[in-house]
Amino acid sequence: MSEDELYSENLSNLERAAILLMSLGETDAAQVLKHMGPKEVQKIGLAMSQLQNVSRADVEEVLGDFLENVGEQTGLGVGADSYIRRMLSEALGEDKANGLIDRILLGGNTTGLDTLKWMEPRAVADIIRFEHPQIQAIVLSYLDSDQGAEIIRFFDPKVRLDVMLRVAALESVQPQALQELNDILEKQFSGSGGTQTTSMGGVKVVANIMNNLDSNVEGELMDAIKEIDETLGEEIEDLMFVFDNLADLDDKDLQILLREVKPETLTLALKGAEGRVQEKIFKNMSKRAAELLRDDLEAQGPVRVSEVESSQKEVLGVARRLADDGTINLASGGDEMV
Template sequence: MAEAQAPAPATQDKPSSNLTKVDQAAVLLMTLGEGDAAEVLKHMGPKEVQRIGTAMSSLTNIEQHEVEAVLSGFLDEVRTLTGLGMGADSYIRNMLVTALGEDKANGLIDRILLGGNTTGLDTLKWMEARSVADIIRNEHPQIQAIVIAYLDPDQSAEIMSYFQDKVRLDIMMRVAALDTVQPSALQELNDILEKQFSGNASSQTKAMGGYKVAAEIMNNLDSSIEADLMESIKESDEDMGNQIQDLMFVFDNLKDVDDRGIQVLLREVSSESLIVALKGSDEVLKEKIFKNMSKRAAELLRDDLEAKGPVRVSEVEAAQKEILTIARRMADAGEIMLGGGGEQMM
């Protein structure tokens, strides 16, 4: 009789997490303890700290298997790191581009690898928008434009809201016209902000501003301010206005988002906001929304749209802006991928 063969040991699948990347980072930091977590947060920017802090405060009843999955994933990431030692510049560049995208990473790469001195400007990222507006209010418009181009679009948009229409127009056109900024100009600006001169400048110019930056700032402005400002820009320079508008992500561009992204987005949007927003949309976008809902939900939405009476343009714009804000937040968190820019069709 043949000997009975011992059963092979069962393989245990590694735990996996359904949490978003931001929530995973929050769980990881919470497992480190206050002291170590604080040390990690010191190396992050204001937006990252705010996003992770919000995630920490909203996490409740995290199950043990989720914690284990986050820790397991983190250890896997650490094991694959090969950036220590040789080729550090290439590693840093690739890491930042992967983490932030090429556009956002380029400025940070310049400061890390080229030795740019931007301490004073970075300090502004931690300040309230009104305070930043007060600091730069009496500066030369070109200085104001450099600051607005340097900061994150959502913060810049809020800062712009504290200026008068004429000033907003001047600043936005200067932002769109910016290409590069000499390091001496950045040092001078830091000297203004910090009341001291420190560090040596890189010999390379700093890429800053341009139509894309202007479009991102415009995307984050309130609808009324955005519309008035765009009209003023086109009156002053129609070609510039058209190029900025072509790069803006507007509500009509949701038709370029993939089906999975639309489905994820719809879970975060209220039915009433969606109904009002779609009142100003074309049939292509409406069908895009319908096909990414259950048959029953799509039928109900069609009925609600037909039953909804006339809606003021301002209400439609406000609802669309609300949904776009959610979409951009989810895109920043890596939950969805937004499509390209284009002209809005109302």
């Protein structure tokens, strides 16, 4: 098998989307990207910048698959919703595509809160630094957990604790409160005329944010939460899913997860993993793949702890995506979430 064939088989959905957009040309690609949210643009932009030595066969395969999908439609405008959903889900993954799909198909407007998703975490932290902690909690609850984790890193430890406790206690927000928050951000809130409260916050949101924090920050914050409310701290821990918990997954779920993780990412992630996690993963690979992974681990020299943690978070991100779309069950190894 040639290198081109190998590369083509290993193309991720994100790489396929990047190749497709680059094949469209600057003008058409820009028209597509303007409909995407900040995370999608950042992800696909990075993928486009990292493409190297893309073979003609790769381009033809990607375009062929795209045209085949288009050909399944009965006509322009007929079945367009289902087509858009399938295309974006294939290109970006289910979790990244859902929010974007809703904005496109439902015609939602960008709100003041949405603009924060485009900003660097430090900039968002600076904007909300002097706001009331309850407003800070609403903002963190609204944003994606990984962005919230980056933002809260720039807060003082005492502020972190106060805000996270408020996020945990938050259940819903009245539309008037969201209207006021958007006024602060000098943007018009698109759904201000509604009467329904908006669900956000809660213990699960705190657990998701904690999952995305650096281990030392997460540990300090968890200790501080337990000092104030030990029961709440234990509840948060129960909802958190950390790398060592991979050893508790059912074999079938772990096998699905491993198929979605890049080999180099898995190798680096396992560098600092417990022995039981490594053995669980070896057990759920083919004999040949397990041998290659063991060899890679033994041959790999010293690596930075930050690199290991980054790879582990990447694996956990895939696991949470698969769990969110119902493909795997992160609680499958026991009676409760660990």
